[in-house]
Amino acid sequence: MTGVLRVLCVALLAATLLALAEPALAGLGQPSPWQLGLQQPASPVMHDVVWFHDLLLWIITAIVGLVLLLLVVVTVRFNARANPTPSRTTHNTLVEVVWTVVPVIILVMIAVPSFRIMFTQLNTPQADVTVKATGKQWFWSYAYPDQGKFEFDSLMVPDTDLKPGQPRLLSVDNEMVVPVGKVVRVQVTGADVIHAFAVPSFGIKIDAVPGRLNETWFKAEREGVYYGQCSELCGKDHAFMPIAVRVVSEQAFTAWAEDAKKKYAETPAPVPAAITVAATAPTAD
Numbered sequence: 001m002t003g004v005l006r007v008l009c010v011a012l013l014a015a016t017l018l019a020l021a022e023p024a025l026a027g028l029g030q031p032s033p034w035q036l037g038l039q040q041p042a043s044p045v046m047h048d049v050v051w052f053h054d055l056l057l058w059i060i061t062a063i064v065g066l067v068l069l070l071l072v073v074v075t076v077r078f079n080a081r082a083n084p085t086p087s088r089t090t091h092n093t094l095v096e097v098v099w100t101v102v103p104v105i106i107l108v109m110i111a112v113p114s115f116r117i118m119f120t121q122l123n124t125p126q127a128d129v130t131v132k133a134t135g136k137q138w139f140w141s142y143a144y145p146d147q148g149k150f151e152f153d154s155l156m157v158p159d160t161d162l163k164p165g166q167p168r169l170l171s172v173d174n175e176m177v178v179p180v181g182k183v184v185r186v187q188v189t190g191a192d193v194i195h196a197f198a199v200p201s202f203g204i205k206i207d208a209v210p211g212r213l214n215e216t217w218f219k220a221e222r223e224g225v226y227y228g229q230c231s232e233l234c235g236k237d238h239a240f241m242p243i244a245v246r247v248v249s250e251q252a253f254t255a256w257a258e259d260a261k262k263k264y265a266e267t268p269a270p271v272p273a274a275i276t277v278a279a280t281a282p283t284a285d
């Protein structure tokens, strides 16, 4: 029995230490081993989301603590042995008003910031750059309508081709490139089935629906590479169509766009191997 208790105590201590060390462990732009909580925020919206998540965590912890305390009091003080003749009280106006009003106040406290963050997410400010992301089975295509109308495909780097420092299942051959500190409008659609465009550090996740143009936005605060994944089950390679956004300085972005315009305008995008295989493979039915 003491052995079990000791293991439990160690586990609890380890979990507490991990939770305390969380900000150091949470990756910027990508998940990290043993990460608890959310990825580090890199956009104003994600800062709000993290703040709201922490607020909810405090509220939910207080509620669980209160309910646990009440249960303990009831089981200790009002069990058949400790309290053989139970009270026959049925109503108490004060208690009933309190347990109605307090939850209402808590819900309003949650609703106000919740709606505020939702409106921030849904209202795209004046955009500096527009990128159209199209989800396809199983990769993403990015188009830059205002930088010369070029479009390119972004496919996952297979395990065998990974270079040092490239995270597995997240790295791509052609990253989506955006300038730092600028409002980037992302227009999202699907070419075949429903996918979803999501980048945790920017706090964005939006469905890519065929025949429909959805819109979201972010403003990256720091340069770096930020990874995300398709977040709507879209078929057998759903887990292998990552999103990689490279945030660079404005000059670097302009230079990249000039190069990309030439690179992607002249050669028609090759059909990825996965598509050719899928198209020629015999179907089950």
Ligand SMILES: [Cu+2]
Pocket (backbone or CB within 6 Å): 194, 195, 196, 230, 231, 232, 233, 234, 235, 237, 238, 239, 241
């Ligand atoms: Cu998917």
